[in-house]
Amino acid sequence: MRNLDLIEKWKNTTQNNYGVPSLALVKGKGLVVTDADGKTYLDFLGGIATNILGHAHPAIVKAVSKQVTQLSHVSNFYAHPNALALAEKLISMTGEESARVFFAQSGAEANEAALKLSRRTGRTHIVAAQGAFHGRTMGALSLTGQPSKREPFLPLLKGIKHVPFSDIAAMRRAINKKTAMVILEPIMGEAGVIVPAPDYLAEVRTLCDASGALLVIDAVQTGMGRTGDWFGYEYSGITPDVITLAKGLGGGLPLGAMIAIGEAASLFKAGDHGSTFGGNPVTTAAGLATIAVIEKQNLMHKAAKHFDFLSTELSLIPSVKQVRGAGLLVGIELNSDNANAVAQKMLEAGVLVNAANPTTIRIAPALIVTPAQLKKFVTIFRKVLSHDN
Numbered sequence: 001m002r003n004l005d006l007i008e009k010w011k012n013t014t015q016n017n018y019g020v021p022s023l024a025l026v027k028g029k030g031l032v033v034t035d036a037d038g039k040t041y042l043d044f045l046g047g048i049a050t051n052i053l054g055h056a057h058p059a060i061v062k063a064v065s066k067q068v069t070q071l072s073h074v075s076n077f078y079a080h081p082n083a084l085a086l087a088e089k090l091i092s093m094t095g096e097e098s099a100r101v102f103f104a105q106s107g108a109e110a111n112e113a114a115l116k117l118s119r120r121t122g123r124t125h126i127v128a129a130q131g132a133f134h135g136r137t138m139g140a141l142s143l144t145g146q147p148s149k150r151e152p153f154l155p156l157l158k159g160i161k162h163v164p165f166s167d168i169a170a171m172r173r174a175i176n177k178k179t180a181m182v183i184l185e186p187i188m189g190e191a192g193v194i195v196p197a198p199d200y201l202a203e204v205r206t207l208c209d210a211s212g213a214l215l216v217i218d219a220v221q222t223g224m225g226r227t228g229d230w231f232g233y234e235y236s237g238i239t240p241d242v243i244t245l246a247k248g249l250g251g252g253l254p255l256g257a258m259i260a261i262g263e264a265a266s267l268f269k270a271g272d273h274g275s276t277f278g279g280n281p282v283t284t285a286a287g288l289a290t291i292a293v294i295e296k297q298n299l300m301h302k303a304a305k306h307f308d309f310l311s312t313e314l315s316l317i318p319s320v321k322q323v324r325g326a327g328l329l330v331g332i333e334l335n336s337d338n339a340n341a342v343a344q345k346m347l348e349a350g351v352l353v354n355a356a357n358p359t360t361i362r363i364a365p366a367l368i369v370t371p372a373q374l375k376k377f378v379t380i381f382r383k384v385l386s387h388d389n
């Protein structure tokens with residue numbers, strides 16, 4: 001079946017919540033994906049910051065294939081070595097021995113778990129950021145600070161205040177002794193790759209310490225080495241109480257985690273929360289393989305260097321106003337609000353990107369991207385923008 005047939009089938013079989021895609025992808029290898037008509041694309045979106053090692057990475061293929069032939073599911077009535085090895089690994093990545101892990105499948109579920117955990121402080125008030133994205137389930141949507149996504153589904157959870165991002169005075173006014181948790185993305189991804197002031201997270205940490213509120217870092221998009229460190233907040237020197245992960249964690253398989261640190265790690269009591277698939281042997285095998293490759297190939301360090309190249313090169317393009325982000329999570333702010341059209345032209349030119357908002361192109365390529373692929377991206381982007389203006 002070709003692109004058009006599959007798109008027609010999409011229209012006739014699925015609900016209209018996503019709108020209609022412009023093509024169907026059927027194959028991938030590294031950063032190259034192939035559509036149903038046989039055309040290839042350079043994938044600079046990576047399944048929205050998810051295919052952190054690209055497509056069909058041999059280490060993931062091997063780990064998953066082996067596990068699925070042995071045991072694909074055990075439930076949480078039983079322990080499984082993969083989930084425990086991954087939990088151990090994640091704990092060591094936080095650098096905090098007290099950290100403890102809860103596994104989920106997605107970012108929304110990881111944040112739901114954090115939300116429920118915060119209720120166990122005995123407090124119910126929450127502070128989140130305007131523009132933030134934390135997921136689409138009712139709890140996660142209550143945390144999400146985007147009116148267009150929230151308003152059709154009101155009423156949402158009560159007691160959640162959204163303050164301007166990177167505005168420490170607004171945060172100070174919003175936090176008090178009733179605040180159960182503050183949740184922040186280290187860099188707001190969906191909002192358009194918005195980077196806070198360098199001392200923002202440290203200042204929020206101080207406010208949380210003073211009021212006894214948990215500081216939850218939503219590293220669903222920034223995590224797993226994408227921004228040059230494991231979770232995206234390490235540059236700030238803080239230790240959060242909770243870290244949520246998904247997207248890159250499973251290297252393309254559905255895997256999420258909520259990691260609690262210190263006293264937060266013992267807030268849940270037996271029976272408080274659960275997930276049938278959480279810590280699944282196959283997805284955790286993928287997570288272990290993903291982390292092993294990132295470490296072995298020093299991909300975090302490389303991601304940080306790639307950002308320097310991209311920001312230097314992209315800033316030279318006349319219709320680019322600003323390049324934001326860290327590592328391989330990059331927002332390219334354009335001078336005009338034609339990001340959707342630019343994303344479509346990039347697709348026609350054989351490169352997948354997306355418009356995070358009307359003026360921002362977001363790229364989140366796999367960490368295995370080569371310098372040659374980065375150069376190719378810049379060349380095509382420059383060409384598309386020059387035709388555009």
Ligand SMILES: *Cc1c(COP(=O)(O)O)cnc(C)c1O
Pocket residue numbers: 105106107108109111133134135136185189190218219220221222246247
């Ligand atoms: C994508 C995303 C989520 C939601 O993840 P899902 O897996 O789609 O539920 C939550 N937080 C952030 C920061 C994200 O980028």
